[in-house]
Amino acid sequence: MDARNKPRLVVIGNGMAGARAVEEILARGGAEQFTITVFGDEPYGNYNRILLSNVLAGSDDTSEIYLNPLDWYADNGIDLRAGVRAVRLDRFARIVHADDGTALRYDRLIIATGSRSFFPPIEGMWADDKTLLRGVFGFRSLDDCLSMIDESATRTRAVVVGGGLLGLEAARGLQQRGLTVDVVHSPATLMNAQLDDPAGAILRRSVEDLGITVHTGTATTGVRGADGCVTGVTFADGTGVDCDMLVVAAGIRPNVGLARGAGLTVQRAIVVDDHMRTIDDDRVYAVGECAEHRGQVYGLVAPLWEQAVVLADHLTGANPAARYHGSRTATKLKVAGVDVAAMGLKAPERPDDEFVQFSEPRLGIYKTIVIRDDKLVGATLLGDVRKVAFLMQAFDRGLPLPPERVSLLFDLGTPPVEVGAAELSDDAQVCNCNGVSKATLVACVQGGQQSVSGVMAATRAGKGCGSCKSLVTQIVEWAAGGAVADDPAGTWYVPGVPYPKPELMRLIRELELHSVSSVFAALVPDGREDAHSKMGLASLLHMMWGDEFVDEPDARFINDRVHANIQRDGTFSVVPQIQGGVTTADQLRRIADVAERYDVPMIKLTGGQRIDLLGIRKEDLPAVWADLGMPSGYAYGKSFRTVKTCVGSEFCRYGLGDSTALGIALEQRFQGIPGPAKMKLAVTGCPRNCAEALCKDLGVVAIEGGRWEIYVGGAAGAHIRKGDLLATVGTPAEVITLAGRFLQYYRENANWLERTYAWVPRTGIDTIRAVVVDDRDGLAAGLDAAMQKSVDAYREPWTDARQDDSDRYRTALPLIALPRVPVR
Amino acid sequence: MSGHVIGVLADIPIGEGRAFVVDGRQIAVYRMRDNSLRALDAACPHRGGPLADGLLDAGIVVCPLHGRGYDLGTGAESDGGPPACPHTATADADGTVRVVLGP
Ligand SMILES: Cc1cc2nc3c(=O)[nH]c(=O)nc-3n(C[C@H](O)[C@H](O)[C@H](O)COP(=O)(O)OP(=O)(O)OC[C@H]3O[C@@H](n4cnc5c(N)ncnc54)[C@H](O)[C@@H]3O)c2cc1C
Ligand code: SF4
Ligand code: FES
Numbered sequence: 059m060d061a062r063n064k065p066r067l068v069v070i071g072n073g074m075a076g077a078r079a080v081e082e083i084l085a086r087g088g089a090e091q092f093t094i095t096v097f098g099d100e101p102y103g104n105y106n107r108i109l110l111s112n113v114l115a116g117s118d119d120t121s122e123i124y125l126n127p128l129d130w131y132a133d134n135g136i137d138l139r140a141g142v143r144a145v146r147l148d149r150f151a152r153i154v155h156a157d158d159g160t161a162l163r164y165d166r167l168i169i170a171t172g173s174r175s176f177f178p179p180i181e182g183m184w185a186d187d188k189t190l191l192r193g194v195f196g197f198r199s200l201d202d203c204l205s206m207i208d209e210s211a212t213r214t215r216a217v218v219v220g221g222g223l224l225g226l227e228a229a230r231g232l233q234q235r236g237l238t239v240d241v242v243h244s245p246a247t248l249m250n251a252q253l254d255d256p257a258g259a260i261l262r263r264s265v266e267d268l269g270i271t272v273h274t275g276t277a278t279t280g281v282r283g284a285d286g287c288v289t290g291v292t293f294a295d296g297t298g299v300d301c302d303m304l305v306v307a308a309g310i311r312p313n314v315g316l317a318r319g320a321g322l323t324v325q326r327a328i329v330v331d332d333h334m335r336t337i338d339d340d341r342v343y344a345v346g347e348c349a350e351h352r353g354q355v356y357g358l359v360a361p362l363w364e365q366a367v368v369l370a371d372h373l374t375g376a377n378p379a380a381r382y383h384g385s386r387t388a389t390k391l392k393v394a395g396v397d398v399a400a401m402g403l404k405a406p407e408r409p410d411d412e413f414v415q416f417s418e419p420r421l422g423i424y425k426t427i428v429i430r431d432d433k434l435v436g437a438t439l440l441g442d443v444r445k446v447a448f449l450m451q452a453f454d455r456g457l458p459l460p461p462e463r464v465s466l467l468f469d470l471g472t473p474p475v476e477v478g479a480a481e482l483s484d485d486a487q488v489c490n491c492n493g494v495s496k497a498t499l500v501a502c503v504q505g506g507q508q509s510v511s512g513v514m515a516a517t518r519a520g521k522g523c524g525s526c527k528s529l530v531t532q533i534v535e536w537a538a539g540g541a542v543a544d545d546p547a548g549t550w551y552v553p554g555v556p557y558p559k560p561e562l563m564r565l566i567r568e569l570e571l572h573s574v575s576s577v578f579a580a581l582v583p584d585g586r587e588d589a590h591s592k593m594g595l596a597s598l599l600h601m602m603w604g605d606e607f608v609d610e611p612d613a614r615f616i617n618d619r620v621h622a623n624i625q626r627d628g629t630f631s632v633v634p635q636i637q638g639g640v641t642t643a644d645q646l647r648r649i650a651d652v653a654e655r656y657d658v659p660m661i662k663l664t665g666g667q668r669i670d671l672l673g674i675r676k677e678d679l680p681a682v683w684a685d686l687g688m689p690s691g692y693a694y695g696k697s698f699r700t701v702k703t704c705v706g707s708e709f710c711r712y713g714l715g716d717s718t719a720l721g722i723a724l725e726q727r728f729q730g731i732p733g734p735a736k737m738k739l740a741v742t743g744c745p746r747n748c749a750e751a752l753c754k755d756l757g758v759v760a761i762e763g764g765r766w767e768i769y770v771g772g773a774a775g776a777h778i779r780k781g782d783l784l785a786t787v788g789t790p791a792e793v794i795t796l797a798g799r800f801l802q803y804y805r806e807n808a809n810w811l812e813r814t815y816a817w818v819p820r821t822g823i824d825t826i827r828a829v830v831v832d833d834r835d836g837l838a839a840g841l842d843a844a845m846q847k848s849v850d851a852y853r854e855p856w857t858d859a860r861q862d863d864s865d866r867y868r869t870a871l872p873l874i875a876l877p878r879v880p881v882r
Numbered sequence: 883m884s885g886h887v888i889g890v891l892a893d894i895p896i897g898e899g900r901a902f903v904v905d906g907r908q909i910a911v912y913r914m915r916d917n918s919l920r921a922l923d924a925a926c927p928h929r930g931g932p933l934a935d936g937l938l939d940a941g942i943v944v945c946p947l948h949g950r951g952y953d954l955g956t957g958a959e960s961d962g963g964p965p966a967c968p969h970t971a972t973a974d975a976d977g978t979v980r981v982v983l984g985p
Contacts, residue, residue, distance in 0.1 A: 121963070554939075575915075587915070587939035589951065612897025616935040616946045624946050628932040865893070870901045870932035871924060873908045 064093045065165035067373075068154055070144045070316065072098025074107055075346025075362040076170030077126055078493070082370030084134055091374060092166070094136045097156060100199055101141035103127040108359065108491050110203045114231030117776075120200065125492075125518075147320035149339055166373060169328060169336075169344040171313035173357070174198055178308050180219075182281040191281060193288035194304045197228045209303055210235045216303040217241075217291050219278050221248040223393055225307035229270050230394040232303070239270045240299050242291065244277040252389065252400040256417060257424045257440050264396045264422040264441070267778065273299075310357060312348045327355045332381040334369040345369050352384050361385035363493030388450045390443060390490055390526070395778075396422065397443040401453045403428045403436030411435075414463045425467045432459055434466070447529050451486050479529075479536035488533060489526045494519040496533055503537040510534045551810055552595055554588025555581050559809065563602065572603055574613035593618075594810035597696055600732045601805050604851030611866070620867060621855040622679055623694035625672065627878040628871050630679060632671045633693035634686050635729065638703045638721035638741075639667030645688060652685050659879050666700035666738060668693065673877035677867050683856040690730070690856045696811070698731040698801070699738045702750065706743030706760065715760025717743035720790045724758075724797060730855070731848050734808040734817075737801060752780050755814040756800060758793055761786070766793050770800055770826070771818025779815040782823040785831045799830045799838060802845040885980030891917070891973045899943065901934040904969075904981050910934035911971045911981065912943065912954060919971035920954035921981055927964040957984075 067088070069076050080094065088094070098104075104126040112118035131138040139156065146155040147167075154162050175196030177183060185191050193213070195206050210216070210232055218229045221243030233239045241248075247258030248265070262272050273293075280292040281304065292298035312327040322336050323329045327350035329337050334349065336342045345365045347357060356362065364385055371380035388401035405428065406413040412429040421441065427449070428436035434452040439445070445467060451457060452466075459466065482488075484497040494517045507513045513534050514520045520527040551559040555577060562581070571577045574595045578587045592613040600607045611619050622630035634649065649669055653661050659673035668691050674682055683690075692699055701724045704710065706717030721741040731737075741758040742749035751757025753774035759767040765786055772781030785796055803826065808817040818826060828834040830841075869876070888902045894913040901910050901924040908924040910933045922943065926933050931947030938944070942951040942960060951960035957968035970982040 589937045589939040589942055589944045590949075592937050592939075610897070611895065612938070615937060616932075619935075624932075624935070626929065626947065628930075628935070864895070865900070868900065870899075870910070870934035871908060871930075872901050872903050873906075874925075874930075 064091065066163065067092035067094045067166045067168070068162060068164035069094070069096040069168045069170060070147075070154065071168075071170035071172055071313075071346070071348070072096050072100065072104050072138065072140065073170060073172045073346065074104070074125075074359055075172065075366060076168065077104035078363060078366040079168055079170060079343075079345050079369050080136065081126075082366045083374055086370055086374040086376040088370070088374050089135055095139065095162060095164075096131070096136060097139045097142050097144045097154065099141070099143045100201070102200060103130065103138075103140070105200060106491065107198075110197070110200065111227035111231060113200075114197075114203050114206060114228065115234045116231075120204070123200075144316060147316050149320045149322075149342070152341070165341065167342045168369070168373075169317055169342065169348060170346045171316065171348045173310035173312050173347040175202075175306060176309040176311045177306050178219075180278055180281055180306075182283060183304075183306070185286060191283045191288050191304075192286050193302060194281065194306065197224055197305055197307050198310070206232070206303075206305065207235070210237055213237060213303040215239075215299075215301045216305060217299055217301040218305045218307060219291070220307035220309070221245075221272065221274065222251060222307065222309075223249060223391060225305070226265060226394045228305045228307050229265070230268065232305070233268065233270055237303065240273060240301070241265070241270060242273045242276050242278050242293070242299070244275070246275045248272065248274065249393065249398070252398065252404075253438060253440070254404040254426070256415075257404075257426070257438050260417070260419050260422055260424045260440055261393070261396060261398070263419060265394055267422075268394060270394075310347070312350075312355060314348055317344070317348070324350075325353075326350050332368075332383065333372040334365055334382055335372070343369055343373065351382060354384055356385060356387065358387065358389055358490075360389065360487060360490040360493065361387070363487070386454055388453055390446055390450075396441060397439070399437070399439040399443045399446040399449070401437050401450060402434070404438060405436075412463065414467065416464075416467055427463065427466055429459065429463065434459060437466075444528075447482055447486070447488070451482060454486070455483065479532040482533070488529055489517075489519040491526075492518040499530065499533050500537040503534055508538060551598065552588070552591035554578075554586070554591035555595065556583075557581065559598075559807070563598070563806070566599065566602060572599065572606055573608035573610055574599065575610060576608075593696070594734075597732050597734065597810070601848065604847045605853075607851075617694035620676060620679055621690055621694065621859055622674065625877075625879075627673075627876055628869075628874070629673045629675055629877045629879075631693065632674050632679070632682055632686075633664065633668050633691035634688035635691040635725075636668050636688075637725040638701055638718050640703070640718055640722065641669075648686055648688070652682055655685065656682055659877050664693070664700075666693075667702050668700060673879050675869070675876050677869055679867050680860050680862070684860050686856075688856075689854045692730050695730075695732060696735050697733055697737070698728045699736050701725040702738070702740040702754070704742045704748035706741075710743055712746055713743035713760070714762060715743050715764070715766060716790075717741040717749065717758075717760060720758065720766075720793060721749075723790065723794060727794060727849055728798070728801065730852050731801070731805075731845075733801070733805045735811050735813045737804075737814070739797070750774065753778065754781065756797055757781055758797075764788065766790070768793060768796055768800075771814045771823070773813060773815035777813075777815050779819075782818060784823070784827055795842070796830060798845040798849075799841045800826070802841040802848075803830055803837070806841075806844070885970070885972070885982040888979050888981055891919075891977040891979055893979070894919075897938065899934040899936065899938065901932070902981070905983060907983065909969055909971075909981060909983075910936075910943075911979065912938055914938075914940065914954075917973070919973055919979065921969035921971040922952060922954065922957055923967040923969075926950065926952075927959070927966055933966065 105123045109123040143157045145157050175198045216232045216237045216239045218225045218241045221241050229239045229241045277294040279294050282290040288304045290300040314324045317328045318324045328344040330349045346362050368380045368382040371377035390399040414427045416425045423441035426438045433456045437449045486496045502513045510531050520530045549558045593615045596613045658671045662670040664670050701721040703718045703721030707713030737755045739756045740749040740751040740754040742751040743760050753772040757769040767786045768784045769781030770784045773779045886904045894900045899910045899912040910924040912920045926945040931945040935946045936943040952966040957966040969984040
């Protein structure tokens, strides 16, 4: 049929629901049936709104969140009017009027206008009728997100009004951008729409542990401003908080103006029937957050996927009987890094409802289930959501429950993992962010995708908030019947050499491969080198061979070639060694002289108590080292980094042990030792823990009685984890021995780039203790000897490099004047 | 022989890249393990990272800033991102290195 005769389908709103509806329509041959035009207010293709949280936090790039880029519309013959807003709908003439003057006639219309941020009436928030005070933001669109990112660069204190999902995500994002953040929530419980009071309290602790201040039961009544910029907020009780940035995440309101103006029935949102059609007009459908179905308006994506399927079935005639029956809102989210799942009732409502509750506030874990007549009618999981797949299914379909209810909350004994994947029904939604069901994953495996990453790429499962990745993996493994050509690469130490670490190490040893190029030549079938594997191999060989390692510069990451850390503009940062964070006037003077002599744009004290000279030109590096006359602080390698210390017993009136002396001893011994990832240590003089030893790869705490506790596997970076207690010992010498043995065991067994916070729980602290402390497997002597070999092989890289007269330090961007950062 | 003379083969260590200014543009030239040469624009199309400082294999160079991979022949980015502009670099028998600029 030629285009002029095809009926025209117009879609208003190019968000998650509108675009998904179009995808479902195309999947049913809709392109042959309709000429399709989409109006989208936002000047982009369609992106995954959920990931705005990650964009704000800086963990995703804006280019990574597109679901359908502009090309996709062109490739599918869809006329996308991006950046064009529909302003009036004339249902009788069947015309959509847009703000660019277009008037477009439709045969079928889909309204998918979503929601907008709700700004509660707060005194002082608006500069005028239409403009918010400078520094005040909503959090809904990519543009909101980008302007917040811009603004945050020059701001230091943010207040977020609203402690629901959005508010907490905004708070985390801004905090990761370096702002001090307060969340102000007027109900008593965080995320009160999903969580009961104890769960809210535990979430609050987890959020506060991130360093975010939380005010609950506090209503924001006023916004203070000066010179047109926000300066603070005031609360109902007269108190307040100062801030230079304010994010309002106090709820959303459906965009229904257009529909209301056209005479469609609007209650809380546009009222639709079970076909997702408006009740007033058979030609007009509504889908997503702007639609109200049987009194429900949904504010999460999972229901939208189901709505889009029904709409497409009905609109294309693929299945005219398709009906939407509403979604049971079982949600699984990641909020400020904490896993949250909630479905149905938060608490028992009837006297004979069963209520099972488990709470471990210290670990941030809370789980409840509500059972009525032997059916699951509600569940809340916080911190540990491993059982969520089964619970969601039991909740959706009223499955019979096991008599020992506790097994609903925990894996008791060892129920084989496959049972979880096997017992899940085919239509169970696995990835809520992208609406991928178990059946889709299975079909993808049967269609030939044999690896987890391949299935994820093909279906988009796990590409949203990421909380479903482990379930996706289980299902793919199950569907491939164990015969998973299963990311063969998944078990390899590096992607380009087909062996897991233990086997690789055995072969390297047997064949005596001392260089990266010899490993490729001997162990890769066609001898192909792989750029992505070089760094991991160089690190492994360095660790295994010590001074017998043949160091090939072309196998080294730039940081290791030039012994400094590359920065965003191609300059480098230089961190001289300051053992244990203890320095002298002479060192400081030399550092200051160098900073002046080389116009160092920024001198920064690091989190590890070192001094960082940032913005050094590559060609200046050797001269800078020569002038410093200090050894390298190794702030650039996948290697032993620093030992942070507190002042300890020498000066502190609480000190129980000489933490600085031990810290310096540790740093002297393990300086520059390469490993699978960086290793950061700390020693603190008493349990007040000023050096933050509990969140280090290895942390030592002096305790009463002259004894020392050793913690391992802690982290306080992208992940927060308290270390596990490895041992308590009586002398610094024992600390040094066990630290070396532990680090060596880690170096030999961890995957490339696997930090101790992942490796320790994966291996199990009991196993590690058995090997490292109790020498159960008789490995201790070997580990100690291997570590000693590495210690002996240490060579100070800056001294060596100063002799290097090659052109290694020539600029790599000859036409750009570096540094390109502001000098402070 | 055509092309801009930029130096001699020995200026570039095997398996590495070095940056040169050619006709007002900055070009990264790589010397492969078989002594053949490749050349791309020296600034990464992503955020301007120094591609001459990248790790390479027979097929691609990996930008040191965010790890995007660029085909040393075509400049195509491994995951379909914006490509780097490719150029042609050759060595004469006496080791003189010449670059013919791409588009
Ligand atoms: C930061 C953030 C994090 C989130 N996290 C989660 C999460 O973890 N899990 C979850 O389930 N949900 C989450 N959500 C909610 C989820 O994103 C929404 O439920 C979903 O996007 C709703 O889809 P929609 O198509 O109805 O609306 P939208 O995605 O908002 O799309 C509506 C589109 O219509 C356009 N539009 C409106 N009016 C017009 C007009 N007149 N003319 C032309 N275009 C118009 C708008 O500009 C917009 O692009 C999050 C939301 C945000 C903002
Ligand atoms: S950790 Fe203890 S000993 Fe060390 S500075 Fe703090 S209070 Fe003093
Ligand atoms: S600048 Fe090259 S990958 Fe980002």
